[in-house]
Amino acid sequence: MRLIILDRDGVINEDSDEYIKSPDEWIPVPGSIDAIARLNHAGYSVAIASNQSGIARGYFTLETLAAMNVKMCHLLSQHGGRIDAMIICPHGPKDGCDCRKPKPGMLIEIGNRFRAGLSNVIFVGDNINDIKAARAAGVKPILVKTGKGEQAAAMLAEHGFDDVPVYNDLAELADYLLEHPS
């Protein structure tokens, strides 16, 4: 079983420093929805691990987050795609939880849920904290340059992550994975 875990904001949808607070603000990155569907069709299970501290900060509610998910899943279904699991961290930076990236909690939980050997699992993020979480969980980190990824790409070396593969976006990564079945 091939499992790929995705960060949400900046990987699947456009990110904003003002947070993504409503379904209207949830705008897919060009090609990302189709990329997820293509991965599904090639046999990948696709999961999401996303920090959503906007909930702890009171910027939006779990109900609003659910409404964003409905929009995402509706767009996916138009491409014949799906998300197999989604875990979010609703906490803030000072809550001391085990799930907020760069901690590996969400990635480990998804790996357990799918009974996947973590070393074969890919985690795609746009942020240095995504790479740190992947390394801490023992999964394979990949950086995309969408969202905050351009900035993160410039910081890989100083964090000792210069071996992390970098792709322009999720569509380019999907192209690569589908052309190189493992």
Ligand SMILES: [Mg+2]
């Ligand atoms: Mg992100």
Ligand SMILES: [Zn+2]
């Ligand atoms: Zn948390």
